[in-house]
Amino acid sequence: MADRDHAQLRIAADLVILTVRDGKLQVLVITRRNFPFEGRRALPGGFVRVGEDIGATAVRELSEETGLDGAALRLEQFAVYGAPDRDPRGRVVSVPYLAIMPDLPIPTAGSDASTAAWMPVEEVRAGLAFDHDLILDEAVERARRRLELTTIATAFCPAEFTIGDLRNVYEVVWGEPLDPRNFSRKVTGTEGFVEPTGGRRLPVTGRPAALYRAGGATTLNPPILRQR
Template sequence: MAGYDPSAFPAVAVTVDLVVLTVRNGALCVLVVRRGEDPFAGREALPGGFVRPDEDLLAAAARELAEETGLAPGTAHLEQLASYGAPDRDPRMRVVTVAHLALVADPPDPQAGTDAAAARWAPVDEVLPGLAFDHDRVLRDGVDRARAKLEYTALAASFCRAGFTVAELRRVYEAVWGRPLDPRNFHRKVTSAAGFLEATGETTTRDGGRPAQLYRRGPATLLHPPLLRADS
């Protein structure tokens, strides 16, 4: 490129940050780590790390997810969320991060990575605001993405174990959307959405009362019709 002077541009580091969401005890929870090093030592933040020279972005995000949760690659939904590159977002140097959203079902207790003092699953409402860097914004963007995707995709099943009841699926929607849903109306909608659920042929009484049918996620990726929050 004519006139291009590399010395006029400072070095830029690239990281990946993870918004890892799950549902625990009826609440939408996020994986957070307590930073063990500066900057923001002692503050909680989203997990993440620098992209290695030989990695692409998705591979780096999958590696960080496996390191923080112990989940094997491919066992959780993982997608790119957004990029964040404000010049002052990291006091160490110019850092551009590419955030990823992960949805996990019944994850194990997290183990803090080498640069973190602790890690935990925390209700989203408990940690906002107060996260290090610009992670409040990143987390809010991730929650907004998850809420929207539950309307028109089958991703709600990513929060559920292999065999789940309609009531358990409803509690996922309630936790992510942050409000109660009518059980009968919800049951009618999810069982009529083509390809959303497949009956396993088994039942369970873990919800109490009469045996409930167990389902698994069907082949559909998009919901027809969608489950709009305004109509639920």
């Protein structure tokens, strides 16, 4: 017969902050200063205080541990993680938040984080504390899905960009090469995604490339889907 005692829970907020830096998909990680997993990398986050909304916890912890302003990010709650053994301190349920944004600043470690840094996703996978590897993997998949359904990729490009610049964002986030002609056809054929500026970029070699700016759409119809 199952144990009928009610679990005594603590609630935590964790954050997956993604960006594109140096041609790679990178994630914000800290090094834990305290037990448990002292000296291990982890996602920023911490416990909800009495009388505090979980979203406010996420913003506070991000600021305390990394110096980044969570209020300026588009934080999206995307799951709940509550495996009984996910935290050696007791029964802890994590509510994670995701943001994928360009031009984010260099973090500054504070609170119970001894370091804070941007690191390539592929370098930190399979090495994070708690169940943060799982949280990161599912957040990355959610971010990749955003590129399929929304125009967020244009935010990672300069004010005027080529289709090749935009394709590079997709390749970095999706982690796979794309056929240039097929990608160009899909992008230019999706209403409101990009708009031609009339200008051209002159490369060192090869043909000039047409320049575009972000269009007025926020969602893609039809979506631009990965090859499954």
